[in-house]
Each structure stands twice: as C-alpha cells, then as structure tokens.
Amino acid sequence: MAKKRTLITGGAGFLGSHLCDRFIKEGHHVIAMDNLITGDLRNIEHLFKHPDFEFYHHDVSKFVHVPGELDYILHFASPASPIDYLKIPIQTLKVGSLGTHNLLGLARAKKARLIIASTSEVYGDPTVHPQPEEYYGNVNTVGPRGVYDEAKRFQEAMTMAYHTYHGLETRIVRIFNTYGPRMRLNDGRVLPAFIGQALRGEDLTIFGDGSQTRSFCYVDDLVEGIYRLLMSDYAQPVNIGNPDEITIKDFAEEIVKLTGTKQKIVYHPLPKDDPKQRQPNITKAKELLKWTPKVSRAEGLKITYDYFKSLPQEVLFQRDHKDFEGYKK
Secondary structure (H helix, E strand, O other): OOOOEEEEEOOOOHHHHHHHHHHHHOOOEEEEEEOOOOOOHHHOHHHOOOOOEEEEEOOOOOOOOOOOOOOEEEEOOOOOOHHHHHHOHHHHHHHHHHHHHHHHHHHHHHOOEEEEEEEHHHHEOOOOOOEOOOOOOEOOOOOOOHHHHHHHHHHHHHHHHHHHHHOOOEEEEEEOOEEOOOOOOOOOOHHHHHHHHHHHOOOEEEEOOOOOEEEOEEHHHHHHHHHHHHOOOOOOEEEEOOOOEEEHHHHHHHHHHHHOOOOOEEEEOOOOOOOOOOOEOOHHHHHHHOOOOOOOHHHHHHHHHHHHHOOOHHHHOOOOOOOOHHHOO
16 A cells, blocks of 8 residues: 655644654655744754655745645644744745645645644634634734734635635644644743743743733644544534643743742733633534543643753754844745
8 A cells, every 4th residue: 555645834843843753653755845934954853864754945835846646735834923923924924825825726736635724813812712613703904913813814714715616625723822842942932932031040021911821732632633633524623722721820830830940920011912811612623533632731841841951052042043034025
C-alpha cells in the first residue's frame, strides 16, 4: 500500500512542527512548507535526515506547486500572535485569503482532503460563554485585531464554499489557546510572555485588571484533536481546546509559583478588543471525535517551563528575532 503524502503549511512553526512529528509517526510522507517569517527551522531540524520528510521554503500567498500526489493538506501557515499580526497585517490577511485560495485549488487538483487552522478569534470578544461553534461572534472588523480575525473568518467561508460548490473534502478546526515546547518565547502571547519575564527576572505584566479569562490546551492534546478531525467525515467547524478556564491574574500567580520568581505582578491598560473571556464548548469534539484533553495544566506547564529554561541565553533575551521589513506589501 502506497504511503500517504501530506503537505503541512506553516510546518516550521509551533503547531506545524508538532503536526509534522505526528504525521511522520503515523507513517506519512510529510512535506513541510514555510516562508519562515514566524517559523523557525530549529523546530524541524530533527526531521531533516528522515527519508519521509521534505521542506519547501515558500510563501503560500503565492502560487503553490507540489509535484506528485497528495492525500492530505493541513493549512497552518499564518502569524498567530498579536505582535506578529500587528507588525505584518497585510501578510496576515494575504495568507488567510490568497494562501487559502491557493491551497484549496491545490487540494482540488490533487483530490486531497484539506483541513484549515481557524481560531477562537473568530468569536472576537464573545458575548456568549463558553463559545459553541454555532456562535457567530462579536468582531471589530476595523480594529487592530481585525486583520487576523477577519482573515480566519474569510478562510472558513472560502473553505466551506469549496466544500459545497466543488464537493471538496474539507475540515475546519477552531483552535483555542495552545501551549507547549517550541513556542516563540517573545511572541506576545500570555504564557510565553509570563515565563520569559520570570526567567529574565522581570516583573510579570498583566494587561487590564487580570479578571479576563483564558483556557490553555497542551499541544499534544491539540494535535490529537486535529488528527481525529482530519480523519473524520465532519465538514463543519469544530472547537479544539481545553475548557479548564482560569483568570489571567490566577494564571500569573501559577507561573510565579512554578518558576519560584520573586518579581511582582504589574498592571498595564488592556489593549483594544482584547477578549474578556475565552473558553471552548467542546461538546462536538467529545461526541463526534471521542476527544477530550488529557494533559493537566500543571503537567503541561512543567514540560513547557523546562523547555524554555533549556533555551540559550541569547534566545531568552532576544526581544524579537524576526525581521518583517520585507513584508510591507
């Protein structure tokens, strides 16, 4: 039986690299594609000598060609943190629109099944809690987060259009806050920001009064949910995340306890359109995929903290290791 061939865009990123590992483990031939604006080759260098792994340095916003057959396409190419999409807003919109269009066309040509990485950000600053897939969201289209939120909402709409009009096999995963090894330490998201500040001996910064909530899912659990959804026959969006909700203030205190830091917690104004609550309703994932998260926050945080502690000092103190100047177009 021929080996399945799987394309993973954003394959050098945090989630993409873990998906590369999973699909290699499942016996697939994996083709990772990344333009490396936010991805990092160090995340996949352990796979370079593997006979069933290839890497293409390419921007999916431009025409995508992959020779040979493809069975599956996982579209995970996109900036995913506020620091990134505020610096490269147009590229963020292009990868969600043009990039998605290119990959849907590729999937159609190859008769491949495609799954897109959507996000809880499609719900915006929610007025419904926890957020079920049927909730349409509360999004400011012209706010600072709009470039990311609307890119993902458009991505979902185009994917569903290809599914209904062309009969393409598509899947949509709505990803809630995820963490684990290979996150960029200084990408602006709350978990690496807190751990980075603790490791550098800085005060932990909370934006707002800390009453806003998040729900953190360990990366191995997320990958399992994505894999099950891709292999299912369900085409509508599915939330994948851990519903164990915590306030940002309580989470900062957990990080202080974990790291043994002596710094204090300081408060800054809340950024515009920052969601006040974030908790997935995972009823669909439980029923359709028989999936629930297994890794507790305490266990996952310990693994993640150990990973960050192992990073070289120059990475720890590097504020932003990406140059976005070439993407102002």
